Amino acid sequence: MTHRTIRVLMADDQHLVRGALATLLALESDIEVVAEVGRGDDVVEAARRTAADVAVLDIEMPGLDGLAAAAALRREVPDCRVLIVTTFGRAGYLRRAMEAGVSGFLVKDAPVERLVDAVRRVAAGQRVVDPELAAATLAAGANPLTAR
Amino acid sequence: AASIAFASFAVLAVVRANQSLAAARAEVAQLAAERERLRIARDLHDLLGHSLTTITVKAALAARLADRDLTRARNEIADVEALARRTLADVRAAVAGYRDVRLATEIATAREVLAAAGIEADLPRVVDDVPAELAGLFGWVVREGVTNVVRHSQAKRVRITVDQRVIEVVDDGVGVLSAVADAALAASGSGGGGGHGLLGLAERVAAAGGRLITGPADGFGAPGFRLRVEVPALALTSGEAS
Amino acid sequence: AASIAFASFAVLAVVRANQSLAAARAEVAQLAAERERLRIARDLHDLLGHSLTTITVKAALAARLADRDLTRARNEIADVEALARRTLADVRAAVAGYRDVRLATEIATAREVLAAAGIEADLPRVVDDVPAELAGLFGWVVREGVTNVVRHSQAKRVRITVDQRVIEVVDDGVGVLSAVADAALAASGSGGGGGHGLLGLAERVAAAGGRLITGPADGFGAPGFRLRVEVPALALTSGEAS
Ligand SMILES: Nc1ncnc2c1ncn2[C@@H]1O[C@H](COP(=O)(O)OP(=O)(O)OP(=O)(O)O)[C@@H](O)[C@H]1O
Ligand SMILES: Nc1ncnc2c1ncn2[C@@H]1O[C@H](COP(=O)(O)OP(=O)(O)OP(=O)(O)O)[C@@H](O)[C@H]1O
Ligand SMILES: [Mg+2]
Ligand SMILES: [Mg+2]
Ligand SMILES: [Mg+2]
Numbered sequence: 001m002t003h004r005t006i007r008v009l010m011a012d013d014q015h016l017v018r019g020a021l022a023t024l025l026a027l028e029s030d031i032e033v034v035a036e037v038g039r040g041d042d043v044v045e046a047a048r049r050t051a052a053d054v055a056v057l058d059i060e061m062p063g064l065d066g067l068a069a070a071a072a073l074r075r076e077v078p079d080c081r082v083l084i085v086t087t088f089g090r091a092g093y094l095r096r097a098m099e100a101g102v103s104g105f106l107v108k109d110a111p112v113e114r115l116v117d118a119v120r121r122v123a124a125g126q127r128v129v130d131p132e133l134a135a136a137t138l139a140a141g142a143n144p145l146t147a148r
Numbered sequence: 149a150a151s152i153a154f155a156s157f158a159v160l161a162v163v164r165a166n167q168s169l170a171a172a173r174a175e176v177a178q179l180a181a182e183r184e185r186l187r188i189a190r191d192l193h194d195l196l197g198h199s200l201t202t203i204t205v206k207a208a209l210a211a212r213l214a215d216r217d218l219t220r221a222r223n224e225i226a227d228v229e230a231l232a233r234r235t236l237a238d239v240r241a242a243v244a245g246y247r248d249v250r251l252a253t254e255i256a257t258a259r260e261v262l263a264a265a266g267i268e269a270d271l272p273r274v275v276d277d278v279p280a281e282l283a284g285l286f287g288w289v290v291r292e293g294v295t296n297v298v299r300h301s302q303a304k305r306v307r308i309t310v311d312q313r314v315i316e317v318v319d320d321g322v323g324v325l326s327a328v329a330d331a332a333l334a335a336s337g338s339g340g341g342g343g344h345g346l347l348g349l350a351e352r353v354a355a356a357g358g359r360l361i362t363g364p365a366d367g368f369g370a371p372g373f374r375l376r377v378e379v380p381a382l383a384l385t386s387g388e389a390s
Numbered sequence: 391a392a393s394i395a396f397a398s399f400a401v402l403a404v405v406r407a408n409q410s411l412a413a414a415r416a417e418v419a420q421l422a423a424e425r426e427r428l429r430i431a432r433d434l435h436d437l438l439g440h441s442l443t444t445i446t447v448k449a450a451l452a453a454r455l456a457d458r459d460l461t462r463a464r465n466e467i468a469d470v471e472a473l474a475r476r477t478l479a480d481v482r483a484a485v486a487g488y489r490d491v492r493l494a495t496e497i498a499t500a501r502e503v504l505a506a507a508g509i510e511a512d513l514p515r516v517v518d519d520v521p522a523e524l525a526g527l528f529g530w531v532v533r534e535g536v537t538n539v540v541r542h543s544q545a546k547r548v549r550i551t552v553d554q555r556v557i558e559v560v561d562d563g564v565g566v567l568s569a570v571a572d573a574a575l576a577a578s579g580s581g582g583g584g585g586h587g588l589l590g591l592a593e594r595v596a597a598a599g600g601r602l603i604t605g606p607a608d609g610f611g612a613p614g615f616r617l618r619v620e621v622p623a624l625a626l627t628s629g630e631a632s
Contacts (some may be wrong), residue, residue, distance in 0.1 A: 014198060014201075014202065016202050016205075016206065016227070017201060017202050017205050020202075020205040020206050020208070020209045021205060021628070023213075024205070024208060024209050024212060025207055027212055027216075059369060083568075087197040087201045087366070087478075088193060088197055089482075094500075094502050094503060094506040095502045095505070095506070098505065098506055105506075105578070108201045108205065108509065109200070109201050109204040109205065109474070109475050109478055111208070111209050111475075112212065120613075129507045129508065131504055131507070131540050131541040132541075134506065134537070134540040134541070135505045135537045135540060135541055136482050136509050137499065137502070137503050137506075137535075138499055138500065138503055138533050138536060138537045138540075139482050139483060139485070139486035139533070140482070141484060154497075176419050176422070177421070177422035178421065178422070179419070180419035180420070180422040180426075180499060181422040181423060181425070181426040182490055183423070184422075184423040184426040184427055184430075185426055185430065185490075186488070186490035188427070188430050188488065189488045191486040192434075192481060192484070193481075193485060194484055196429060196438070196477075196478070196481045197478070197481070199484060200474050200477055200478040200481065201478065203445065203470070203474040204471055204474040204475050204478065207449075207467050207468075207470040207471035207474060208471050210452070210465060210467045211468055211471060214463065214464050214467070216461060218456065218460070221456065222453065222456045225449060225452045225453045225463075225467060228445075228449045228467075228470060229449035229450050229451075229452075229453055230445060232445045232446040232449050232470075232474075233446050235442055236411075236439075236442040236443060236446055239434060239438050239439065240439075242434065243431045243434050243435050243439075270497045284589050356610055
């Protein structure tokens with residue numbers, strides 16, 4: 001059980017980043033990337049079909065944003081845990097992420113070791129909060145669109 | 149007595165209005181500055197967040213791949229280089245866009261640029277007779293015209309003349325010689341081959357009710373290139389040029 | 391009749407003042423926005439121009455070196471990755487600086503971030519008694535203090551207290567334990583090892599005539615970290631905190 005490979009689903013509309021992150025993760029011997037999607041509303045189906053253990057979700061995506069996709073996953077594919085990766089820390093994102101029951105979030109430009117470590121810990125049922133994302137959120141402040 | 153009371157009231161109102169003028173000034177300035185900051189911050193986020201993330205992630209991938217798959221590593225590096233170049237160009241464009249274009253500053257910049265390019269320049273020293281509503285538009289003409297001279301003309305000399313309604317940038321370079329360049333100019337209206345510079349400028353000029361004319365320099369040096377913008381007095385509406 | 395004439399004159403003056411109010415508003419707003427754009431354009435240019443150029447050049451170099459000297463190519467690409475990450479951090483910080491800092495908003499954001507980080511937070515609900523001139527400065531204290539708690543403290547609990555002239559951020563984490571961290575704090579004045587957060591904050595506080603004190607949390611949880619800013623009433627000058 002502990003040595004089973006971790007099945008990862010990648011969702012990001014920026015395909016350059018998605019491809020690079022997927023390749024980076026796949027270089028790890030205990031990680032297998034089983035699906036890549038570019039829209040939030042493809043996440044649930046792909047997770048179910050591939051029996052993914054961890055869904056690595058971007059936030060800003062067409063169709064459905066990553067946080068809404070995370071909430072849908074928790075409801076419909078509860079065995080699949082969610083790791084949010086985002087370029088922008090915006091207030092409101094963290095709160096929604098927690099309400100959606102995600103297991104971790106970190107900045108997309110985090111060093112690879114940190115990303116790989118986060119995937120492993122999320123797969124193992126732990127929670128991962130990247131201090132840099134928290135700092136970025138404090139810096140970015142309230143999202144004018146979701147404030148109030 | 150009634151009229152005296154009314155007069156006092158009116159005087160008081162003048163005082164109040166002046167006070168509120170000062171207060172309003174400060175408040176309006178702060179709001180405008182903040183609105184502008186937020187707008188630019190959003191631009192920046194969108195412009196740079198994505199590309200810098202992509203550069204970071206792809207560089208990380210190239211580093212990891214170097215030992216295992218040199219060909220792919222090389223491709224990733226090439227992508228990073230192209231992305232970085234594009235991002236730099238985007239930043240330059242953004243910075244340029246945030247700078248307000250004013251005729252006097254553009255002429256000062258043109259002087260520098262032309263000197264650096266080794267092109268002899270005859271530029272107006274005083275542009276005070278250009279109406280304020282046209283200063284922005286004419287600034288754009290100088291910027292685009294001089295950029296084109298430096299990039300395309302191979303000119304030795306350039307002259308800019310300005311009066312209240314007309315501005316001209318003339319050079320003694322190769323002109324729009326080839327069928328290719330002519331086609332580019334013509335096609336730019338349909339987004340084809342050529343650049344966007346003159347097309348964009350023509351749009352600004354049209355919005356101000358004026359017209360943009362290009363052609364050979366005749367007389368200034370053959371064949372040369374002439375860029376001329378005319379805005380008839382009647383055409384002046386408020387808030388044209390950006 | 392004199393008073394009636396005077397009254398009419400005064401009424402006219404009110405009308406004029408109102409007209410000039412509207413005109414002034416527009417003009418002031420435009421000037422303020424323009425000043426802001428220029429400032430940001432300069433920032434951007436300084437902040438990004440250099441690092442993006444370096445990234446581009448180094449990526450190009452890595453591409454060239456890939457065939458001849460793989461080790462050097464790998465070093466260059468590692469530099470690119472680190473540079474791009476730092477540039478993104480700079481952009482985040484710059485964007486943050488463009489936003490107006492208000493105490494109430496900073497506390498709201500802190501609440502969310504601390505909850506997400508799993509740190510129990512005891513934060514003030516009402517900050518109405520903080521004078522308007524200090525709301526910006528105290529907002530910066532919250533932002534930098536909480537960022538540091540999240541990044542450095544490993545704390546379980548944090549408490550922020552505010553009154554008219556004093557604000558404190560206290561946590562029950564590891565504190566500045568090691569000689570290394572102490573040195574970082576001390577050296578930050580000379581631009582050495584440590585970060586810029588507390589240094590920048592200390593400068594803002596000094597500009598407002600106040601002082602910044604850091605130390606262990608004593609009593610709140612050991613050893614912990616306490617960040618305290620005091621601005622004596624006399625020190626209040628206009629236009630300190632940004
Ligand atoms: N001074 C000039 N001398 C010679 N050719 C010119 C001159 N100005 C413009 N041209 C020609 O006209 C074409 C269209 O100019 P335009 O400014 O629209 O586009 P561009 O300069 O090529 O690209 P962009 O301005 O979008 O960067 C140019 O590509 C060039 O061939
Ligand atoms: N709450 C805290 N708990 C433990 N150590 C802290 C705390 N706050 C600050 N420090 C220590 O003080 C150092 C200086 O803090 P400062 O905010 O100036 O820099 P930084 O956070 O490292 O970087 P920056 O703020 O520029 O991003 C930190 O690196 C850390 O070692
Ligand atoms: Mg996206
Ligand atoms: Mg051009
Ligand atoms: Mg700090």
